Amino acid sequence: MTTASNQAPLSKKDFKSDQDVRWCPGCGDYGILNAVQSAFAKLGKNLHDTVVISGIGCSSRFPYYMETFGFHTIHGRAPALATGVKVANPDLDVWLVTGDGDAMSIGGNHFIHLLRRNVGIKVLLFNNRIYGLTKGQYSPTSEQGKKTKSTPMGSIDHPMSPVSLALGAGATFIGRSIDTFGPHLENVIMRAAAHEGTALVEIYQNCNIFNDGAFDSFREKSIRAERTVELEHGKPVVFGADSNRGLRLNHDLQPEIVTIGENGITEADVMVWDEADTSPARAMAFAAMSEADFPVPLGILRNTTRPAFEKEVNAQVQTAQQNRGDQKLQDLLNGPDRYTI
């Protein structure tokens, strides 16, 4: 389905369309485009079975730059339209590109329903914590107190965490990466591609025009090791240049930072990450950690299995066709109560 049959595998360049890329110079979107094209080439995808669907926003310009099928839809509705695409033709490889406004604000309802249904769609959420295309209003993911054009005295709304919301909605796969973390991002995208149901990838993306530096407190190379923590399945949750600091939950399920080698703490005291937890509680505890006080969790936050929606829908149709597929149109039209005049 995603590999062309008798053709040489495509290169990253083959995934570039002939359209000029029109994001602002320096925009984080470029890095994501690059990572996606690279990942698609590595995954051996072909062009014509791949569909990239987006809403409206700077990020949602994405499909124009991909030499695949593409649908730039309307604001917030891409998850619904993509659901139609995937259910109608499960053989297509459907990717959805959306922004924090597109997905969390106007599209919030479609977003949560996509996740709970577990439609086999891969969602790349470009979270720049701002409305880019409409020139810089705060978004549902903007930090409280943010001064923007529409909030001269600071925003009041408590920010929404896409990961927490997705957990609440029953997401089966959640990954997180950063626009400038090329190989990391590529890897998370490839993990998402391998997931059977809905795979959400939150990507922190710098909007250098309206929200420059939003992620500087943990994105910069020099502090990355201290300020982010990579969640690896089956491995202890450690971070820091020397990997000697770890995270665990205390009795009240509050996260705690511990230093291995101090106060008798060993690696065994650190929580071992299990992306396949039945309960979303652990991921929730991590998603809800304060960004200021804890390292930012990256990698795969959740990866569990539930049948993909489109498969079950089509299976019902197949069953019905096996059982009653021989009904002729004429019989259907006639119905049970035909009479003649």
Added chain:
Amino acid sequence: MTTASNQAPLSKKDFKSDQDVRWCPGCGDYGILNAVQSAFAKLGKNLHDTVVISGIGCSSRFPYYMETFGFHTIHGRAPALATGVKVANPDLDVWLVTGDGDAMSIGGNHFIHLLRRNVGIKVLLFNNRIYGLTKGQYSPTSEQGKKTKSTPMGSIDHPMSPVSLALGAGATFIGRSIDTFGPHLENVIMRAAAHEGTALVEIYQNCNIFNDGAFDSFREKSIRAERTVELEHGKPVVFGADSNRGLRLNHDLQPEIVTIGENGITEADVMVWDEADTSPARAMAFAAMSEADFPVPLGILRNTTRPAFEKEVNAQVQTAQQNRGDQKLQDLLNGPDRYTI
């Protein structure tokens, strides 16, 4: 604000409007109406400062039966309209009545944004796990495999848990009760009334026409003690006729049922409920428990503090008025660049 000044406190009957109640005989909605009227009387509310706002559905007929101000809005949009009411006049006591379809389906986006903003509105979500008013299609809270008019071969969608979703959206108060649990329900409603931000109360409600018996597996008196568990702040989470069974989370944060007195388990091994947890993880673990394998948690699942949205909004206006409130309309019209011809 909610107590009439120089009047005798109102009785439950005073909260009944002159309109005939038109739910089906036997509908769970009657019990909820009764509990609300009783709670309102006990809380010493007055009629004219109270506004009951609803969407569309059987449940949303509620305002007509209350002798308060009432607004029966459109499907799914009541949270948005109520936000306008409360922000425009924070002195009003605003209650929102909604159904599982109204709040979780068409109104999902407004629902989550209400919760994250923490607007001082009390939400009564009548969850009958069905679309009542449109005569019996499955709803987002219906169990998977449900056969309804629109799903003759069983529903495919994974159900949404209002409590999990609310936790993901950042809810500050979540309670849960059952239509027939009069005093319990009344108490949860009174607790919600006391909360400063958005208070969500999920009420399991039997629709005896289209989903009769949906909650029989834990609602009936004879099994209630075994099949439900009351979460009480600061107390161990125990249940059963003899209160000798308890819940705790194992190392993987999976809930476990333990029996006090067996295998050396004492009350100290049982989890102590803390409704005021900073992290939503514990509540999430409980919300996600399988209904079949665990007792159903009732009572107050979460109760934390964040400033109410409407207060902060109005505080900004007041600050601005204090600082620049003396600007005359004429000055505003003139602007900085006036000239004369």
Added chain:
Amino acid sequence: MVQDPHNGTQATDKSVEALDEVIIRFAGDSGDGMQLTGSQFTRTTALMGNDLATFPDFPAEIRAPAGTLPGVSAFQLRFSNFDIHTPGNQPHVLVAMNPAALKVHIDQLPRDGLLILNTAKFRPADLKKAKYAENPLEDGSLDGYRVVQVDLEKLTHETLKESPLDKRSKDRCKNMFALGMLYWLYNRDVEPTLKALDDTFAKKNPDIAEANKQVVKAGYNYADITGLFQTSYTVSKATDLPSGSYRNIMGNQALCLGLVAASKKSNLPIFLGSYPITPASDILHQLSGYKNHGVITFQAEDEIAAVCAALGAAYTGKIGVTTTSGPGLALKGEAIGLAVMTELPLVIINVQRSGPSTGMPTKTEQADLLQAMCGRNGESPVPVLAATSPSDAFATAFEAVRIALEYMTPVIVLSDGAIANGSEPWLIPDETELPGISVNFLPAATETDEPFMPYRRNPETLARNWAIPGTEGLQHRIGGIEKADLTGNISYDPDNHEHMTMVRENKVAGIANSIPDVTTVGPDEGDVLILGWGSTRGPIAGAVRAMEPSGKKVSGCCLRYINPFPNNLGDLMKRFKRVLIPELNRGQLSMLIRNKYLIDATSYTKVQGLPFYTDELVKRVDQILEELQR
């Protein structure tokens, strides 16, 4: 042709009279099973070869409190031995199961009408619930009606003495007693109902099947033995209907069959995205039972998701359909605009109900025509079709799919509450005679092909290429921003925008060349043309037929195609001195006609949540004829 019934031709058997037509109204509590009773009588009557039309009228409440006025549910059936067009206005027979039903409906029974009352429900408490101060059975207010009083409850219970059912379940059978009585009165065949009861209940609950069957028969026998009615009546087969195979069909059913037929004829599966809403939900229900015909139904989280999912499915090469009612259509406007811009086929079915806002959801109206035409931002032309009767909904749905696929455009189909739940006999088409719908997906592009252009068009229809994902070499990007001609790339070029605006407009206008000319009931010239659309067809045809004998020069015409109008409509209207446009709104078709043809059409509107009655139209036409004579 129309005659006072119960005064019909004397039949040979002393106790049997032959009638040309009968109108029966069953009215009772929501819980009394009036809709079921009505549909059983209807089905039996259809099988006996009468023409018929039905009008169900039920409350918004699922089960309003028993015995109250808002809880009354009614079902009207008109059947005849000739071609009829409407379920009629005043009934000849009113069956009232309780005082509330009597109170709500008695005004419409003519004084010599037959009134069958269930005396079991005229206790003081019942009267109070129905807000009767006095007992109407006793205060003389029913004088003049031919009242037949029956204690249906007692008789039902007596019949079911031996049945193992509990009291409540037995009670529920009483509607079958009334049905049995009416079967005797109109010499209907009891067998089909007995069979239907078996089919419905025998498996799940044989006791209930048995009880109901006993009670129908008991009702029949009771009427026979007691001589409660002096005479029984017959209505013979309709003779002026075209001969062929028929079935009785409701509008929502016919829509579903039309969609499935178009699916088979185009060899494309249906994908329905829908969100439940009265009175459209039954389309979702019915189509979700057609999975064996390849139909996928998706109950979405809201109307916007429903239309977007359908559009997504259309993008992949399926027949995308979405169904709703007025408030839902209001929500879908933005997404329909996206379908216009991306030029993808899509069928939007709007079963209209009374508005504005939530309005009166269970009542009919035609006030969404302008919303269908104009309810989107920008210049966003969409073809609009309207089903003109329950059975016509089949062809309308079929045509909508054809137009959507042939012209690569969203199409809006308007139906309404009266069509959706009303029924009439339908001359079942022969599958092989249905036209084929040809669909050409663009084939995979090879290296040597000329460059692929997603917005290249069929020069005749102006339909653009349909290049579905999964086809090698056809990768392209579409979206809601204005498209450059041919390439479909984003374009802000002023001339291109004007050009594409005109292409979209002309494409829709050009559909006029693929639809039939409109025809008239009556001659195609004269004094007054009654011009309607959608469900006004019945009353218009009825009015024209009613006026025919008097020699008045009145014709009727009812549009199934509203955008574009049939090519001959302008000329047709000019051949009449006056055009009268009756609509269940405040003049919406009238606005379109006056604007386009600059004809001083007279608008005649009714906004009561009810269909027009034939006699209302006759009266209005008479006024106009008088004016014309002055």
Added chain:
Amino acid sequence: MVQDPHNGTQATDKSVEALDEVIIRFAGDSGDGMQLTGSQFTRTTALMGNDLATFPDFPAEIRAPAGTLPGVSAFQLRFSNFDIHTPGNQPHVLVAMNPAALKVHIDQLPRDGLLILNTAKFRPADLKKAKYAENPLEDGSLDGYRVVQVDLEKLTHETLKESPLDKRSKDRCKNMFALGMLYWLYNRDVEPTLKALDDTFAKKNPDIAEANKQVVKAGYNYADITGLFQTSYTVSKATDLPSGSYRNIMGNQALCLGLVAASKKSNLPIFLGSYPITPASDILHQLSGYKNHGVITFQAEDEIAAVCAALGAAYTGKIGVTTTSGPGLALKGEAIGLAVMTELPLVIINVQRSGPSTGMPTKTEQADLLQAMCGRNGESPVPVLAATSPSDAFATAFEAVRIALEYMTPVIVLSDGAIANGSEPWLIPDETELPGISVNFLPAATETDEPFMPYRRNPETLARNWAIPGTEGLQHRIGGIEKADLTGNISYDPDNHEHMTMVRENKVAGIANSIPDVTTVGPDEGDVLILGWGSTRGPIAGAVRAMEPSGKKVSGCCLRYINPFPNNLGDLMKRFKRVLIPELNRGQLSMLIRNKYLIDATSYTKVQGLPFYTDELVKRVDQILEELQR
């Protein structure tokens, strides 16, 4: 009056000529600061007492890649010593900061026009980005234009030799050099700009303020010293404008001031519920800065939440306002219907942009009129007003609030992209002369009052009672289901539904009695009446004025009130042989006029994302005049 500029009356000083009007177009990269340059020139020019009109034209991209064609941003300013109506069509001067700007705009500069080019940006790489095969500076394609070549970058850097700024920041000042040159060329005062630069930057970054100021002055001096232009020009104060206090104002600004003024005059605070969308977002921005005037702004999660929150606020007795553009209006339809049914005041502002669907978001259009009229389910009448120019937006917003409050109804205000971002001088009203808006909340009910009826009406306006929550004794329930007359209880009664439908319709129709008669530019009878609405006012007035000297019997008239129409409109149109309706759509007002007045109005449409030009209208009128003579 309109004259060829740069050929104007010779002034006394040999090197200074006086002109009546000038049109300048600044064009450059999105990053070149053209909008800022244009607005500075505009502000200065306003302060110097000219009449003026502006037309900004920027790309959808925030910062399209530098130097590309889609990245070109432009700002046109027309200023004059007489009353003008439009920003004009062809400029007299084009400033092109790079080859892309040249390529996009050169077609519109007349051959003898002045072309100022930044030669620093004509390197091969720049030419390639602009898709020039040859260098236009060298291939003779600019022959005939009066080309002035300046290396703005070099000159700017020279000026800023001493500045501590980095190269990139210095580069950014080059637009100020061009501005300075034009200030010299048109004898503009540099001071206001120097002050503005201080106000904007001095606190945050004094180096930037200083650099910009130096560069403006350097540009001015450069033009002065080098004798680059043979002549400089003056345009004296506009003399035919009414005297008074003025400010230059953009449409979005004026809307905001109109709302706040109405708030003060009605003593009710504004509650704005909005979701950002181009080109309406600036209203949200501006109103969020008016908290000191009691304005609450709520940035909602989507358009539906925005309108619902505003309606909720209206319910509590505030002025509920929601602002959006076309796609957003499509989403609000259902909720506006709820406002119609509940009869609550609400102001919905729709700043139109090119459609359908996403369309061309930064381009103007007038294609949402029918959406405003009909984009809801059921019969859902709403008053519709349209701002006719940037400054008229003030009065239009004020009137919308007045009508909403006095008639208890939602009101739709249409503006468009050209009005929103365009600007013109505004005769600032005297606060005390603005009419008061009286609002009467129903007072608390005492035991002895007659029973409170939420749907009792003011017999004159038909406005229902406004009984706000918190008022003792006025508890009642409202909602979207049809209301019983007076009580407002739920009602399914057929006659009540018809009655209420008519009341809602008549209430809106009755607003005609509270609005002024429409007036004409030119005599109120003649051969051709150019009838427009909204932003076509400028071009219409311009066309009429342009044709006046020739003695053609052409008048113009532009509607601010569209639903209902002014009472005198029908009569007015009858006094002309032909009515021409120019619209930036495919004939939407035309449809309303033809339907209502059955007049064979001629529709003239333009759908290019651009306003009408005066000469287009003149040409079309001439054709009609010719037809009339035949």
